[in-house]
Amino acid sequence: MAEKKKKKEEAEVKIEYKEVKLRPKVAFTVPIEAECIKPDTFAGKSLDDIAKLPVYEGNTRRTLGDLFEIEGSPGSAALDTMITIEGDLSKVKRIGEGMTAGKIVIKGDVGHYLGFKMKGGSIEVHGNVGLWLGGKMKGGEIVVFGNAGDCVGGALRGELPGKGMKKGTIIIHGNAGAEVGKGMSGGSIIVDGNVGPLPGVDMRGGNIGIKGDCEGKPGARMAGGRVVIVGKVPSVLPSFYIDDVRETIKTGPEKLAGPFYVFIGDVLADIKCGGRLFVSIPSNPHLKPLETFLTSVADEEV
Amino acid sequence: MQLLIKNGIIYDPMNNVKGEKMDIAIKDGKIVPDTEVDPKKAEVIDASNKLVMAGGVDLHSHIAGPKVNAGRVMRPEDHYRVFMKVVLGARRSGTGKTTPSTNIIGYKYARMGWTTVVEPATPPMETRHTHEELDDIPILDKACFPLFDSNLFVLDYIESKEYEKLAAFIAWIMDAVKGWAIKIVDPGVAEAWAWGKGYGLNLDDLIMGRTITPREIVRGLCKANEMLKLPHPIHVHCNRLGFPGNYEVTIKTMDAVSDLYTGQERPIIHITHVQFTGYAGTGWANLDTGADEIADYVNAHKHVSLDLGQVVFGDATTMTADAPFEFALYHMAPGKWAGSEVECEAAAGIVPYRYKKSNYVNAIQWCIGLEVALLVKDPWRVFPTTDHPNAGPFTRYPEMLSWLMSKKAREAVLSKINRRAAKKAILPTIEREYDFYEIAIATRAAQAKILGFKNKGHLGVGADADVSIYDLNPLDVDPSKEPEKVVKALKRAYCTIKGGEVVVKEGEVVKHLYGSTFYVKPRVEEDLFKTMLSEVEPKFKAWYSMSLSNYVIADHELRSAVPIPIGS
Numbered sequence: 001m002a003e004k005k006k007k008k009e010e011a012e013v014k015i016e017y018k019e020v021k022l023r024p025k026v027a028f029t030v031p032i033e034a035e036c037i038k039p040d041t042f043a044g045k046s047l048d049d050i051a052k053l054p055v056y057e058g059n060t061r062r063t064l065g066d067l068f069e070i071e072g073s074p075g076s077a078a079l080d081t082m083i084t085i086e087g088d089l090s091k092v093k094r095i096g097e098g099m100t101a102g103k104i105v106i107k108g109d110v111g112h113y114l115g116f117k118m119k120g121g122s123i124e125v126h127g128n129v130g131l132w133l134g135g136k137m138k139g140g141e142i143v144v145f146g147n148a149g150d151c152v153g154g155a156l157r158g159e160l161p162g163k164g165m166k167k168g169t170i171i172i173h174g175n176a177g178a179e180v181g182k183g184m185s186g187g188s189i190i191v192d193g194n195v196g197p198l199p200g201v202d203m204r205g206g207n208i209g210i211k212g213d214c215e216g217k218p219g220a221r222m223a224g225g226r227v228v229i230v231g232k233v234p235s236v237l238p239s240f241y242i243d244d245v246r247e248t249i250k251t252g253p254e255k256l257a258g259p260f261y262v263f264i265g266d267v268l269a270d271i272k273c274g275g276r277l278f279v280s281i282p283s284n285p286h287l288k289p290l291e292t293f294l295t296s297v298a299d300e301e302v
Numbered sequence: 303m304q305l306l307i308k309n310g311i312i313y314d315p316m317n318n319v320k321g322e323k324m325d326i327a328i329k330d331g332k333i334v335p336d337t338e339v340d341p342k343k344a345e346v347i348d349a350s351n352k353l354v355m356a357g358g359v360d361l362h363s364h365i366a367g368p369k370v371n372a373g374r375v376m377r378p379e380d381h382y383r384v385f386m387k388v389v390l391g392a393r394r395s396g397t398g399k400t401t402p403s404t405n406i407i408g409y410k411y412a413r414m415g416w417t418t419v420v421e422p423a424t425p426p427m428e429t430r431h432t433h434e435e436l437d438d439i440p441i442l443d444k445a446c447f448p449l450f451d452s453n454l455f456v457l458d459y460i461e462s463k464e465y466e467k468l469a470a471f472i473a474w475i476m477d478a479v480k481g482w483a484i485k486i487v488d489p490g491v492a493e494a495w496a497w498g499k500g501y502g503l504n505l506d507d508l509i510m511g512r513t514i515t516p517r518e519i520v521r522g523l524c525k526a527n528e529m530l531k532l533p534h535p536i537h538v539h540c541n542r543l544g545f546p547g548n549y550e551v552t553i554k555t556m557d558a559v560s561d562l563y564t565g566q567e568r569p570i571i572h573i574t575h576v577q578f579t580g581y582a583g584t585g586w587a588n589l590d591t592g593a594d595e596i597a598d599y600v601n602a603h604k605h606v607s608l609d610l611g612q613v614v615f616g617d618a619t620t621m622t623a624d625a626p627f628e629f630a631l632y633h634m635a636p637g638k639w640a641g642s643e644v645e646c647e648a649a650a651g652i653v654p655y656r657y658k659k660s661n662y663v664n665a666i667q668w669c670i671g672l673e674v675a676l677l678v679k680d681p682w683r684v685f686p687t688t689d690h691p692n693a694g695p696f697t698r699y700p701e702m703l704s705w706l707m708s709k710k711a712r713e714a715v716l717s718k719i720n721r722r723a724a725k726k727a728i729l730p731t732i733e734r735e736y737d738f739y740e741i742a743i744a745t746r747a748a749q750a751k752i753l754g755f756k757n758k759g760h761l762g763v764g765a766d767a768d769v770s771i772y773d774l775n776p777l778d779v780d781p782s783k784e785p786e787k788v789v790k791a792l793k794r795a796y797c798t799i800k801g802g803e804v805v806v807k808e809g810e811v812v813k814h815l816y817g818s819t820f821y822v823k824p825r826v827e828e829d830l831f832k833t834m835l836s837e838v839e840p841k842f843k844a845w846y847s848m849s850l851s852n853y854v855i856a857d858h859e860l861r862s863a864v865p866i867p868i869g870s
Contacts, residue, residue, distance in 0.1 A: 156378070158377055158378035158379035158380075159379045160379075
């Protein structure tokens, strides 16, 4: 395993990215659908060809060259292509949709559906992100150095549980909004800051690690996977059972230190209670009364 | 506006035209003799080597109404990927696959060559909503069937055996809410559901809170229907729909009214989506086909007609006014469920569903529909539908028709479905294949005839100028050997003409216009009518949350209402 990891790291280091730089020509006022901004479409194209790629600005069809200044040269394949975008992109949606390899670096705020359905490669954002960051993601890595909106790695509205994120990693160094990991069935999401309500709603697998506080209702309707909360939680849903106490827990790439109460549930989603909810003991003294249920169960077993 | 369709190969079963090369002349929205159209002034459509039929008619497709709208609201995931873009000057935009928005319902039907569609279930109280939506559907001509199975007044009159007053009440409702025929959904169940009962109610079980059985409701409404001489027979969704072993109930329901048949030309009972009520076996694990028994009964009795509710594999949204069944289905297919009750009238439910080839039950369901269609010998009494969107969206009609027309196409699907189901089914042993003439009967002539639309479904002089032209030479192409060609041609009509206007050209909608809504105006004796109203009014005041004057829909509320007076 260790050897494999080393090899993988070496391979990653070896890639020499060829860079394409984009800069908005004007401050955007209407939403822009820019699913063409990804290494897969840029690779092997000349700058003129890239400038001709179609983009919708509101309901008007335009080209990428109309909206962005484009410099640099793309690599021959998606793997060694890096796209750097500087400026305020908070109106630009669907960047990196379905990308399979390469890298996107965004210096500024960015809009909704960043890395939607992405399969590989990496995205780095030095700013805030809109809704559905990495929604329905199937692989790759996203790192955000600002805050993220609602439904990180989530399934779309109305979709069945388990249709969200399947694989890959999302790391958010700021805060995240509501419904982090909605309907996810694999992969991991780490949030360094606080999150809104309902992290892990409809979850069927994967890991969510929250180092800050949660606004409430963690793991509602979850039937698989783990939600780990190191900070405060106002309360745990009544459809969860307290099961155990754990010292540390591995959440995706990180090991979070506890100790934690272990809850199983959500019994309303699945009677088998496949979901695991870990809530920090030191940050949540108000959950202490629940410990009585722990001991009583243990006594019965004896 | 004059149109001349030249050299088309025409199939017109009502006028016994079977693949003949003819011209069709159209003037002012009607089909006229060739001599009346001036070839120099008229727009000429060259239809040489092309299949020409009347515009398609669909007598059972849930296209409008409160439950269709609720289905749209609860299924956003149905609308992400399927959409139609706006084309300025030609058409508007829309989204949705199994629960499409109103505009693309009209466009997609027209693109396949269909021009008349009927919404088959609407609670009378909420029919104003249904008409609002029907009015918003472009191109098509429409009608709707109000629900009568659990109506407070209907049950009261049947309980007291006052069938004449029942007929008068039905006549009043038809006029008040602009309906076309009597729809019966799982008779008595909505009434029992109000008590929390009614799950799996059988034909001879007593309805909770009443002293009658579903059999009496079917018979009573059939009697009233024949008294009023409404154009369409009672449209029945049988009891115990979706329960294994329910084919017996279906046959019993058909038999319950057999003594009321007096030899008239049109059947007196229409059993709808018979696939859902044609299951043999005692449980889901040993589900079997009851198609042969049903087909035998229909072949031996002239008072019955059927439509299929053929399953097409893929996404569907089940929505029906059979609330307890939907509640049961929700437990079989966990996910979302919606249920609602309309005071004193009906109860409905919605569950999204996906039919899978690998699933034993779904595979058997797919077989049953086709078996019924192929085993019933008279194409004038069995109509291919998918009960849109219950067994699949209407956009899959071309595939369904190709299965009827080609054993090869059926075998291609049979080889992919659940093995155990394929072994158990009768379908592989059936050799029959529909030809273009039978398709023209089943999708046009027969459906227009059973609905009682005299100007639809044929191309004779005086008919409405609803014509569909397909880019397919029926004399050259053998549908049994080249089903894919048939599917391709039927999916996008070469040209669709609605009311004398070209609405579809080479598979694309080129014109946005609105059709009419038909409703019946039965006449009853004035004294009887007054007595009935004097009985209904106080009860209405006591039990309904709205006033009687608001209940009645006026003609001006519809975009284009066409009353058809019935009887004398």
